[in-house]
Amino acid sequence: MNFFIVFFIPLLASVNCQSKYILGEQGESCNEACFKLGMNCNPRIETNNSTSLFTQLGINCTNDPSVWWAEDQPSYVTDKNDPVGNYGKCLGYINVPTGSQCSGSFWSVSRICRCDTPSSSPSTFGAGYSNGMITTEQVLAPGDIGVLTHFWITYGTSMDNGVIVRYYIDGEKNASIQFTPSLACGVGYYDYHGPWGTKWFGKGANDAGWFNNFRIPFQKSIVVTVQHLYGNFSGFYMIVRGSINIPISVGGITLPRNARMNQFVINDTYQPLEFVPLVNISSGSGVHWMVTISAGSNNLNFLEGCFHAYFDGNNAFPGVVLSTGTEDYFDSAWYFNAGQFHLPVSGFTHFNQNNTSVTWSAYRFHEMDPLFFKHGFQLVWRIGDIDDAAGMKCMMLTGSNIAGSPGPTEVIAYAWVYTWEEDVANSSPTSLSTPSLSTTTSTTQESTTIPTTQEPTTISTTQESTTISTTQGSDPPQSTHKASKA
Numbered sequence: 358m359n360f361f362i363v364f365f366i367p368l369l370a371s372v373n374c375q376s377k378y379i380l381g382e383q384g385e386s387c388n389e390a391c392f393k394l395g396m397n398c399n400p401r402i403e404t405n406n407s408t409s410l411f412t413q414l415g416i417n418c419t420n421d422p423s424v425w426w427a428e429d430q431p432s433y434v435t436d437k438n439d440p441v442g443n444y445g446k447c448l449g450y451i452n453v454p455t456g457s458q459c460s461g462s463f464w465s466v467s468r469i470c471r472c473d474t475p476s477s478s479p480s481t482f483g484a485g486y487s488n489g490m491i492t493t494e495q496v497l498a499p500g501d502i503g504v505l506t507h508f509w510i511t512y513g514t515s516m517d518n519g520v521i522v523r524y525y526i527d528g529e530k531n532a533s534i535q536f537t538p539s540l541a542c543g544v545g546y547y548d549y550h551g552p553w554g555t556k557w558f559g560k561g562a563n564d565a566g567w568f569n570n571f572r573i574p575f576q577k578s579i580v581v582t583v584q585h586l587y588g589n590f591s592g593f594y595m596i597v598r599g600s601i602n603i604p605i606s607v608g609g610i611t612l613p614r615n616a617r618m619n620q621f622v623i624n625d626t627y628q629p630l631e632f633v634p635l636v637n638i639s640s641g642s643g644v645h646w647m648v649t650i651s652a653g654s655n656n657l658n659f660l661e662g663c664f665h666a667y668f669d670g671n672n673a674f675p676g677v678v679l680s681t682g683t684e685d686y687f688d689s690a691w692y693f694n695a696g697q698f699h700l701p702v703s704g705f706t707h708f709n710q711n712n713t714s715v716t717w718s719a720y721r722f723h724e725m726d727p728l729f730f731k732h733g734f735q736l737v738w739r740i741g742d743i744d745d746a747a748g749m750k751c752m753m754l755t756g757s758n759i760a761g762s763p764g765p766t767e768v769i770a771y772a773w774v775y776t777w778e779e780d781v782a783n784s785s786p787t788s789l790s791t792p793s794l795s796t797t798t799s800t801t802q803e804s805t806t807i808p809t810t811q812e813p814t815t816i817s818t819t820q821e822s823t824t825i826s827t828t829q830g831s832d833p834p835q836s837t838h839k840a841s842k843a
């Protein structure tokens with residue numbers, strides 16, 4: 358069995374602050390038992406070393422005066438097949454810790470739980486799983502919007518491959534956000550190098566110590582769970598925290614109150630010159646927040662690939678060319694020849710190469726250069742690229758003048774995009790769309806030559822300005838791969 362811990366942070370309406378003891382269902386945690394009643398688990402169970410709580414709940418059990426020893430106690434053993442023959446006993450009511458673990462459960466027992474109704478919205482909520490202890494939980498008032506502001510996790514490096522964190526937003530059955538911690542913190546291939554960080558994320562230890570401060574809005578509730586896909590591990594800690602009614606802004610523009618965060622996941626192998634649909638939103642408003650890409654290939658020529666963005670249903674290739682090569686999108690150049698870096702806007706977070714294989718990862722935020730859209734958005738990255746007859750990249754859908762010899766490339770990527778309903782967006786003060794105007798690039802130099810063996814070597818124009826039009830072109834290629842909303 359994998360370990361599975363749940364944090365419930367519901368936003369619910371209520372007037373009176375009350376606390377009551379209940380008996381959970383067999384196998385249920387107190388988080389689950391209280392949440393079903395629209396209440397929050399209170400970790401402080403006061404038995405005063407007596408069985409009176411059991412009696413008050415009408416339970417007729419055999420008293421077991423052993424001192425408390427497990428996180429699913431105090432509890433009533435309700436299954437006949439209890440592995441140590443405790444069926445019918447009331448367990449763990451002596452010397453109960455001041456705070457017990459709301460998420461604790463055991464399949465054969467029904468827990469005594471203390472559940473609270475909320476009285477008002479606290480401005481900050483949070484929970485920490487510290488080797489078995491949930492420290493706080495909160496329930497909030499109607500009309501409020503919750504915003505998760507902090508995520509932190511640590512564990513031994515051997516656990517890295519297999520940890521999955523899920524955010525269930527507003528009662529989702531399937532979590533719309535689920536991630537491997539390292540990849541949600543900008544790093545592929547479990548690169549262990551630390552410490553490093555920006556205000557948005559980083560890694561503060563040699564072993565894990567991953568954190569991010571992404572603002573994840575929710576209207577009703579958020580449930581955060583963590584699971585290891587392959588084994589049982591100890592030495593695991595996690596913290597989540599958030600605030601109520603705080604703004605989310607991108608590029609200095611405050612997003613509408615109904616904004617939500619969408620995670621797009623790519624996990625596939627792409628052939629040379631294929632387009633990777635990092636984000637594919639067919640309609641609606643939003644702003645692209647950031648993307649982390651990890652890639653593995655047989656050589657580095659996949660880095661010739663350009664990034665294209667399509668705004669507001671204008672899906673004609675080449676769209677808005679966001680970069681003239683892969684590393685250029687990440688604010689580096691010349692195949693990242695300065696080595697790895699972790700800058701506020703972009704980072705080059707993993708690199709490993711031998712004669713036959715290369716693995717690589719990088720991240721890019723769009724906080725300083727926001728990509729707003731009103732009627733859909735696509736962010737597309739190509740595996741390698743084609744030079745046109747003038748030696749220019751990013752403009753050719755097909756052609757034989759391939760830059761280098763890119764190979765099949767395995768891509769795992771997370772893209773994060775805020776979206777919202779347009780009618781509510783009208784209440785926001787500023788137009789939230791990236792202008793679809795022509796972009797003019799001017800140079801006063803007659804010609805600039807930058808020698809290198811790796812990249813197109815010449816930027817040459819005799820014209821005073823070059824106009825890049827977004828209104829021309831053919832339809833974008835249809836990939837056989839689909840961007841999946843996790």
Ligand SMILES: *[C@@H]1O[C@H](CO)[C@@H](O)[C@H](O)[C@H]1NC(C)=O
Binds near residue numbers: 403405410
């Ligand atoms: C335990 O003692 C406290 C303080 O005297 C009291 O408020 C509470 O009701 C007692 N609980 C039980 C289950 O007897």
Ligand SMILES: *[C@@H]1O[C@H](CO)[C@@H](O)[C@H](O)[C@H]1NC(C)=O
Binds near residue numbers: 417418
């Ligand atoms: C509790 O159960 C025992 C044994 O099953 C029984 O003798 C006793 O009368 C029960 N007490 C109550 C209050 O139901």
Ligand SMILES: *[C@@H]1O[C@H](CO)[C@@H](O)[C@H](O)[C@H]1NC(C)=O
Binds near residue numbers: 451
């Ligand atoms: C409860 O019992 C334990 C073990 O007998 C003892 O150490 C502890 O002081 C008791 N607590 C109270 C509040 O009486």
Ligand SMILES: *[C@@H]1O[C@H](CO)[C@@H](O)[C@H](O)[C@H]1NC(C)=O
Binds near residue numbers: 530531
């Ligand atoms: C949740 O995911 C499962 C498995 O992928 C799928 O069968 C099911 O339809 C999904 N449920 C919802 C409500 O999307």
Ligand SMILES: *[C@@H]1O[C@H](CO)[C@@H](O)[C@H](O)[C@H]1NC(C)=O
Binds near residue numbers: 587588589
């Ligand atoms: C994890 O622990 C559970 C019970 O604690 C056990 O049933 C399961 O086999 C363990 N899984 C692994 C992979 O060790």
Ligand SMILES: *[C@@H]1O[C@H](CO)[C@@H](O)[C@H](O)[C@H]1NC(C)=O
Binds near residue numbers: 537540624769
């Ligand atoms: C990618 O897909 C593979 C195989 O389907 C899976 O084992 C792996 O966990 C996935 N990785 C991520 C980050 O989703």
Ligand SMILES: *[C@@H]1O[C@H](CO)[C@@H](O)[C@H](O)[C@H]1NC(C)=O
Binds near residue numbers: 710711712713714
């Ligand atoms: C090159 O690196 C890959 C991936 O790390 C590895 O599988 C492969 O064995 C390595 N090849 C050589 C010759 O070291």
Ligand SMILES: *[C@@H]1O[C@H](CO)[C@@H](O)[C@H](O)[C@H]1NC(C)=O
Binds near residue numbers: 712
């Ligand atoms: C890598 O390639 C170089 C040059 O072709 C060769 O000298 C070296 O032995 C190769 N290394 C491995 C591990 O294959």
Ligand SMILES: *[C@@H]1O[C@H](CO)[C@@H](O)[C@H](O)[C@H]1NC(C)=O
Binds near residue numbers: 634637639835836
């Ligand atoms: C984008 O999504 C639409 C459906 O919303 C789909 O028809 C199209 O093929 C997708 N494009 C890519 C490049 O995956």
